[in-house]
Amino acid sequence: MKANSKVRARVMDTVTRLFYEQGFQATGINQIIEESEVAKASLYEHFPSKEAILQAYLEDATAQWRSEFEEFCKGKAAGDKTILALFDYRKFLAVKRGFKGCTFIRVVYEMPNLDKAALEVILRHKEYIRKMLKENIALLPSRRSPKEVEELAEMIVSLYEGCGVQSSLERSARSIDSARKIAQKLLE
């Protein structure tokens, strides 16, 4: 009964909060066990190391992102509406969490020599977004060549990542709103 244990869930809840607020390195094992209300021995029964916690966290967080985003898109038409929802979701998260930037880029930037497996999870996540963009761009009324689709997707990815960075510098949603408007124009 290790898989559906409550220890794992409590640890994940805690690190989801702490890793985002403080960063991975600034969060110690002792703080994790204290705030999860879990014994140290129990934690190490579930995760062999702090690195393993990070790995599990990234897997959970990317999955959570996708499911919440898909929820966010419910009721929205495919095409431009879904693409714009990407910016709406980013804004929603940024406001909720105090403009500290993208969870995943944060990890990559904090640890330039990141574990290969961890980077893999993040790349897969970003690939999911890119694919979603391309599919939805292809659905738009104005017909575009594959090359044009590719280029527009690239541009929206840049806008998306760029406004995330910018909003964390300014600690405001201004750049996200702005990026959304620009994207809207590009999608016409």
Place this chain on the structure above:
Amino acid sequence: MKANSKVRARVMDTVTRLFYEQGFQATGINQIIEESEVAKASLYEHFPSKEAILQAYLEDATAQWRSEFEEFCKGKAAGDKTILALFDYRKFLAVKRGFKGCTFIRVVYEMPNLDKAALEVILRHKEYIRKMLKENIALLPSRRSPKEVEELAEMIVSLYEGCGVQSSLERSARSIDSARKIAQKLLE
């Protein structure tokens, strides 16, 4: 004779390398003094704390960035050529340093509760870039309203920051090349 001391310069050279390669937190005082070939007492004679080293590093690095970028623009016409040089310089740096992203965003993302003074230095730097963009956009032959200038600058900032993030994920210059092309098109 503290200002033109060699200790300060050697420490700055070392941390410029180490902070970028490993990150600030992962770089210890002991590693700094060892690789700078400086005694610990000497280091603390020049910098009251590790935080102070970070502050001096950010000031030096932003100043260095600007002077090197201006060197990079020498011989280039004002307007679109200068704006595109921003991407060329980013590519130059990214290739040279192994695609670990923007120096300054790295610091912001690594330490979400960064010192106010340190954040100030970074914001000033990013403001410098934005101002440079607006000035050069205004010089372009196709006349634009102030609002259009503002919006185009915003877009190029996003492209610039976005491709920096993207290139560090992919560990390649592809996204920088791509962003440059898109910028070129937008500037027509």
Place this chain on the structure above:
DNA sequence: ATATAAAAACAGACAAGTCTGTACGAAAAT
């Protein structure tokens, strides 16, 4: 339902090492 066996979570001490920053007197440079 109740007794028993097995699994899981517990609290906390401890090891072994890291970290930043201070203090000392000696050596070197100006």
Place this chain on the structure above:
DNA sequence: ATTTTCGTACAGACTTGTCTGTTTTTATAT
């Protein structure tokens, strides 16, 4: 002669991870 740099020992607090033994929970058998 005065300032700077040096080497190094040290304090004190922190780090991750291990280990021990106890208590609680869960599953099974009667």
